[in-house]
Amino acid sequence: xxxxxxxxxxxxxxxxxxxxxxxxxxxxxxxxxxxxxxxxxxxxxxxxxxxxxxxxxxxxxxxxxxxxxxxxxxxxxxxxxxxxxxxxxxxxxxxxxxxxxxxxxxxxxxxxxxxx
Amino acid sequence: xxxxxxxxxxxxxxxxxxxxxxxxxxxxxxxxxxxxxxxxxxxxxxxxxxxxxxxxxxxxxxxxxxxxxxxxxxxxxxxxxxxxxxxxxxxxxxxxxxxxxxxxxxxxxxxxxxxx
Numbered sequence: 001x002x003x004x005x006x007x008x009x010x011x012x013x014x015x016x017x018x019x020x021x022x023x024x025x026x027x028x029x030x031x032x033x034x035x036x037x038x039x040x041x042x043x044x045x046x047x048x049x050x051x052x053x054x055x056x057x058x059x060x061x062x063x064x065x066x067x068x069x070x071x072x073x074x075x076x077x078x079x080x081x082x083x084x085x086x087x088x089x090x091x092x093x094x095x096x097x098x099x100x101x102x103x104x105x106x107x108x109x110x111x112x113x114x115x116x
Numbered sequence: 117x118x119x120x121x122x123x124x125x126x127x128x129x130x131x132x133x134x135x136x137x138x139x140x141x142x143x144x145x146x147x148x149x150x151x152x153x154x155x156x157x158x159x160x161x162x163x164x165x166x167x168x169x170x171x172x173x174x175x176x177x178x179x180x181x182x183x184x185x186x187x188x189x190x191x192x193x194x195x196x197x198x199x200x201x202x203x204x205x206x207x208x209x210x211x212x213x214x215x216x217x218x219x220x221x222x223x224x225x226x227x228x229x230x231x232x
Contacts, residue, residue, distance in 0.1 A: 004159075034219070034220075041225075041227075042224070043222045043224045044160075044206070044220075046219060046220070046221075091157075093159050095160075104165065106162075107152075107159040107160040107161070108159050109158055110158065112157065
């Protein structure tokens with residue numbers, strides 16, 4: 001149990017286009033999901049906290065208009081990278097907390113974004 | 117504010133030897149502590165966690181860690197390394213008092229290499 005999926009697993013896009021990444025909790029409900037960014041051979045940096053039915057909370061330095069987050073249901077959160085540029089190329093990982101859970105985040109497999 | 121320091125970005129051990137990955141944390145409130153493993157191009161998998169109670173926690177794949185409050189440490193150990201243990205390991209801390217919004221702060225990671 002406690003499986004989190006991400007789609008797509010990898011995406012290549014042209015500079016200036018927008019890309020949407022989905023994060024789904026497959027077998028549990030998640031009122032809270034998190035979005036992380038990981039540069040090659042570096043740690044995970046929290047980008048934002050996504051709460052179902054409310055606006056996401058962004059970490060300092062993360063552009064809200066650049067990285068749009070929507071958490072419309074208890075099993076789905078989406079991250080849209082708008083007007084992507086090569087510097088946005090990264091590994092994006094989401095995680096979800098079981099609404100009945102106890103201090104454990106379940107991580108998705110990640111999405112590798114390459115912007116040409 | 118919380119922080120995590122992982123000493124040694126790279127650790128190499130021989131197959132069958134003891135694995136020791138170091139983690140020190142800083143937290144102004146009682147922490148919850150975690151160790152995650154990441155294989156290439158994949159998300160994170162929880163190895164073990166400390167919340168409350170017994171300070172020696174056992175996880176999957178033969179790993180264990182001991183919470184030492186006086187040393188603010190949570191080092192990860194395994195008695196005998198296997199080739200399959202080669203991966204990136206992340207230590208993380210969250211705020212135990214912030215129930216429902218358990219943001220994780222990650223260390224910079226330690227890459228474990230197993231020598232045949």
